[in-house]
Amino acid sequence: MASIDLGAARGGSIAETASVVIIAAAFVIPWISQNPAIYSLANQILIGVTAAFSVYIMLRMNLMTFAVPTFMAIGGYTMAILGLRHGVTDVLLLGIASFMVPALFALPLGALVLRLTGVYFVLVTFVLTEITQLLLFEMPGWTGGANGLVGMPAVTLFGIELGDNRAVLLVTTGLALAGALITAAVTRGLRQHFAAIEENELLAQSLGLVVWHYKAFGFAVAAGVSGLAGFALVNMLLTAHPTSFSPLSSVNYIAYTIIGGKSTMLGPLVGGALLIWAGDIFALRGEFSQLLFGFLIVVVVLAAREGIVGTVARLLALLSSRIPRRSTINRGADALGAPAATESQP
Amino acid sequence: MEGIVATGLIGVSLGAQYALLALGFTLIFGILGVVNFAHGGFYVLGGYLAYSAVTYLGVPYALAVIAAALGTTALGYLFERFVLDRLIDDHLATLMLTLGLYLMMSSGLLVLFGPQSPAFSFPLSGVLRAHGFYVPIENLVVLVVCLVGILSIYALIYHTDFGRALRALADDRAVATAQGLRPKLLFPTAFALATGLAGLTGALVTPILSLAPHVGDPVLATSFLIVILGGLGSIGGATVAAFIVGMVEAFSAVYLGGSKGALALFVLVLIMLVVRPSGLFGHRVRGA
Numbered sequence: 001m002a003s004i005d006l007g008a009a010r011g012g013s014i015a016e017t018a019s020v021v022i023i024a025a026a027f028v029i030p031w032i033s034q035n036p037a038i039y040s041l042a043n044q045i046l047i048g049v050t051a052a053f054s055v056y057i058m059l060r061m062n063l064m065t066f067a068v069p070t071f072m073a074i075g076g077y078t079m080a081i082l083g084l085r086h087g088v089t090d091v092l093l094l095g096i097a098s099f100m101v102p103a104l105f106a107l108p109l110g111a112l113v114l115r116l117t118g119v120y121f122v123l124v125t126f127v128l129t130e131i132t133q134l135l136l137f138e139m140p141g142w143t144g145g146a147n148g149l150v151g152m153p154a155v156t157l158f159g160i161e162l163g164d165n166r167a168v169l170l171v172t173t174g175l176a177l178a179g180a181l182i183t184a185a186v187t188r189g190l191r192q193h194f195a196a197i198e199e200n201e202l203l204a205q206s207l208g209l210v211v212w213h214y215k216a217f218g219f220a221v222a223a224g225v226s227g228l229a230g231f232a233l234v235n236m237l238l239t240a241h242p243t244s245f246s247p248l249s250s251v252n253y254i255a256y257t258i259i260g261g262k263s264t265m266l267g268p269l270v271g272g273a274l275l276i277w278a279g280d281i282f283a284l285r286g287e288f289s290q291l292l293f294g295f296l297i298v299v300v301v302l303a304a305r306e307g308i309v310g311t312v313a314r315l316l317a318l319l320s321s322r323i324p325r326r327s328t329i330n331r332g333a334d335a336l337g338a339p340a341a342t343e344s345q346p
Numbered sequence: 347m348e349g350i351v352a353t354g355l356i357g358v359s360l361g362a363q364y365a366l367l368a369l370g371f372t373l374i375f376g377i378l379g380v381v382n383f384a385h386g387g388f389y390v391l392g393g394y395l396a397y398s399a400v401t402y403l404g405v406p407y408a409l410a411v412i413a414a415a416l417g418t419t420a421l422g423y424l425f426e427r428f429v430l431d432r433l434i435d436d437h438l439a440t441l442m443l444t445l446g447l448y449l450m451m452s453s454g455l456l457v458l459f460g461p462q463s464p465a466f467s468f469p470l471s472g473v474l475r476a477h478g479f480y481v482p483i484e485n486l487v488v489l490v491v492c493l494v495g496i497l498s499i500y501a502l503i504y505h506t507d508f509g510r511a512l513r514a515l516a517d518d519r520a521v522a523t524a525q526g527l528r529p530k531l532l533f534p535t536a537f538a539l540a541t542g543l544a545g546l547t548g549a550l551v552t553p554i555l556s557l558a559p560h561v562g563d564p565v566l567a568t569s570f571l572i573v574i575l576g577g578l579g580s581i582g583g584a585t586v587a588a589f590i591v592g593m594v595e596a597f598s599a600v601y602l603g604g605s606k607g608a609l610a611l612f613v614l615v616l617i618m619l620v621v622r623p624s625g626l627f628g629h630r631v632r633g634a
Contacts, residue, residue: 064438064441112620113619113620115620116619116620116623118437118438119375119379119381119437119441119578120578120619120623122381122438122441123381123570123574123578123619124616124619124620126567126570127570127571127574127612127615127616127619128616130567130612131609131612131613131616134605134608134609134612135609137605138605138606138609247563247567248563251445251449254442254445258442287453287456287457287559288453288457290449290452290453290456291449291450291453291454291457293446293449294445294446294447294448294449294450294451294453295446295450296446297442297443297445297446297449298429298443298446298447298450301433301439301442301443301446302429302432302433302443305439
């Protein structure tokens with residue numbers, strides 16, 4: 001499934017650069033718009049996309065994770081507790097903490113759960129989110145229980161308070177950009193290693209790759225990126241509450257990644273942006289957005305395994321290869337060849 | 347003493363419901379290798395089908411339960427035959443497909459019936475009283491139906507040719523197919539049987555507990571718990587684990603309060619998954 005040929009690697013690099021640039025472009029929103037609805041939508045998209053990057057990183061290793069809300073909760077509550085109990089408001093410090101604490105948490109956890117693969121990994125991460133939810137309610141001393149944590153001081157950057165609408169969006173954008181850069185750096189730097197693990201873990205191991213190191217590292221980074229999303233979410237909502245990290249919210253992040261396309265970083269970005277925007281259109285009838293998610297997941301899995309981005313890229317490639325062609329003899333073979341290529345996807 | 351017995355009876359009754367749900371779930375995994383995220387959805391759908399039959403068609407409750415079971419069986423058959431079967435060997439793809447189906451089912455019910463719980467109550471009420479403890483009749487009826495259901499499943503799986511065929515397919519699909527068994531016919535039937543069980547449970551239990559579009563979520567989580575505890579794909583394991591989970595839930599709800607019992611169960615299951623992924627009774631780990 002993982003193709004390590006140069007074309008794919010180049011496509012991946014382009015997608016990574018494009019993703020980082022697009023997210024960085026969100027910095028201009030506060031200067032071109034005053035509309036609070038747009039701010040809110042941009043915040044939601046950036047947070048959702050950051051969380052989806054976490055799913056994307058794990059999918060590099062052929063692991064489907066449901067644990068994103070767990071690490072989002074750890075990141076979000078870390079930020080809330082530091083602000084509320086210890087008076088830490090510096091956005092850089094909080095950002096580092098909300099990345100590092102989930103990542104450090106993920107290391108011992110990874111030692112336990114990364115031995116599982118496939119369906120068992122899915123189940124164990126699903127169980128983790130359920131445990132997280134229960135723990136958030138059962139540890140009121142730390143988490144405020146069912147009331148959550150409220151009243152955090154506004155975050156600051158070099159002493160400047162970042163409390164209003166515009167500043168919140170800037171903080172979210174900064175965190176999303178950090179998440180995107182980290183995701184790009186890790187998936188680019190370890191592309192071959194991850195591809196080897198995805199392709200055939202046993203073979204990779206027998207060829208001398210210390211698979212465990214890379215899986216643990218990938219898991220920790222994915223957890224850290226989720227933590228950044230959790231920080232941004234708590235900062236936007238002004239409260240850290242268990243309902244923000246519900247077990248089934250992980251389905252959304254998986255949906256963004258799968259529907260957008262799991263083969264490049266643009267997938268979670270495009271999927272997240274389109275689906276959250278679509279959800280916003282249905283704002284008054286939220287159930288329709290879930291209906292749409294479900295339908296799109298089925299359609300993508302059945303008919304377009306590479307998701308929106310992969311399908312569009314394939315159509316573009318098909319078009320550009322068609323145009324300069326002169327001979328008519330090859331056309332029939334090509335038309336037959338194209339569907340066969342999609343069929344062969346396992 | 348009476349308290350313990352009464353709580354025990356609640357536990358047994360919960361356990362029987364869970365067993366019926368988990369048997370379907372574990373059958374689907376054991377035979378098809380599919381983790382059915384839509385299992386809770388079929389449970390809720392069963393509840394709403396029975397509710398609609400009683401409320402809009404004026405059908406007696408007993409018939410409505412049968413109709414709900416048949417309806418969910420039919421939907422399960424069609425879904426497996428025309429959607430799932432195309433990618434049956436790709437575990438993550440089938441997982442995503444059932445997840446998509448679940449999102450569509452729960453939000454579809456939300457669109458049709460709205461978020462509030464409809465007035466749907468069990469037709470029998472009253473309490474049996476004996477030696478100082480009390481048993482609600484409705485729980486007793488559910489318990490009996492569930493036990494009959496569980497025994498029928500066992501008879502079907504272990505004492506009929508159909509069951510032998512299913513077990514053969516679960517054991518080694520290639521060999522079973524070479525021997526002339528037809529997965530194209532048996533897979534949808536097995537899936538339909540399991541979803542029918544979920545629908546039956548939903549139709550029976552939702553009038554007592556509650557009926558709302560989202561009640562499938564905890565059902566899914568509980569099915570996961572039981573099936574992991576008992577060993578994915580193990581029929582005996584699922585049955586025993588269902589009663590363990592039912593008992594723990596009943597006793598922790600009465601004596602501990604809050605969600606400590608659930609937390610303990612989840613942690614137990616997490617440890618189980620890590621230490622012994624094949625579960626309490628699982629002897630064979632599917633190459634998933």
